[in-house]
Amino acid sequence: MNVRLYIAQRLTAAVMVPLVAVHLAVIVYATRHGLSAADVLSRTRGSMAWGLFYGIFVVAAAIHAPIGIRTVLAEWSPLQGRGADLVATGVGLLLLALGLRAVAAVVLP
Amino acid sequence: MRAVPLKHQHRTNLLWLSALVHRLSGLALAIFLPLHFWALGLALHGEASLGNFLRWTDDWFVKLSEAGLVFLLAVHLLGGLRLLVVENLAWRGGQKQLATLAAAISAAIAFVFLVRAL
Numbered sequence: 001m002n003v004r005l006y007i008a009q010r011l012t013a014a015v016m017v018p019l020v021a022v023h024l025a026v027i028v029y030a031t032r033h034g035l036s037a038a039d040v041l042s043r044t045r046g047s048m049a050w051g052l053f054y055g056i057f058v059v060a061a062a063i064h065a066p067i068g069i070r071t072v073l074a075e076w077s078p079l080q081g082r083g084a085d086l087v088a089t090g091v092g093l094l095l096l097a098l099g100l101r102a103v104a105a106v107v108l109p
Numbered sequence: 110m111r112a113v114p115l116k117h118q119h120r121t122n123l124l125w126l127s128a129l130v131h132r133l134s135g136l137a138l139a140i141f142l143p144l145h146f147w148a149l150g151l152a153l154h155g156e157a158s159l160g161n162f163l164r165w166t167d168d169w170f171v172k173l174s175e176a177g178l179v180f181l182l183a184v185h186l187l188g189g190l191r192l193l194v195v196e197n198l199a200w201r202g203g204q205k206q207l208a209t210l211a212a213a214i215s216a217a218i219a220f221v222f223l224v225r226a227l
Contacts, residue, residue: 010193010196013189013192013193014193016186017186017189017190017193020182020186021186023182024179024182024183024186024218027179027222028179028218028221028222028225031222031225031226032225032226033225033226033227035163035166036160036163037152037156037157037159037160037163038156038160040152040159040163041152041156041159058146061142065135065138065139065142068132068135068136068139069136069139072132072136091139094143095139095142095143095146098142098143098146098147098150099142099146101146101150101153102145102146102147102149102150104153105149105150105151105152105153105159106149106152
């Protein structure tokens with residue numbers, strides 16, 4: 001892993017520490033004998049704060065995860081160098097697109 | 110008992126196991142995330158669309174799987190936090206105990222989730 005990717009992975013990890021902690025707390029708190037769509041959407045729809053929270057979360061995860069996947073591919077699979085770069089970039093773009101779509105789906109009124 | 114071959118002796122180290130758990134939990138979360146995002150995206154087609162999907166998650170085996178995911182998220186968070194501390198602060202002692210504590214706290218969080226979910 002080069003220095004730029006190393007720093008990007010650690011920075012996004014640091015950004016996500018409080019985000020994951022809050023996300024875990026919300027998961028445990030909000031779940032009571034299951035979870036309904038009304039429960040989820042009543043909390044998030046029209047909320048600028050949750051939109052910002054999950055928007056930052058998605059962007060950080062879409063950078064953090066592919067860098068880890070690239071390392072795993074390089075160490076554990078026959079894919080090396082450019083092949084691993086291409087797969088990791090694809091995973092990052094997929095996470096970014098699906099993630100931002102999900103944020104829009106639960107936040108936009 | 111058979112002796113562990115020299116080239117595999119590092120695998121008996123708790124911190125090696127901790128690194129493996131961190132990698133596998135990250136990999137599992139990365140595989141789960143697109144499905145998670147797709148499911149939330151169902152809300153674009155209205156509350157009922159997301160609601161229909163969430164009703165499927167009422168089954169006990171899905172809740173058990175969700176508890177597993179909660180464990181993976183917590184253990185990846187706490188394992189990553191330990192790595193950030195080791196790499197950036199002059200804190201080296203007690204790492205095996207911290208790694209064990211991270212796994213124990215993660216299991217406790219997943220258990221509390223499961224009790225609330227069932």
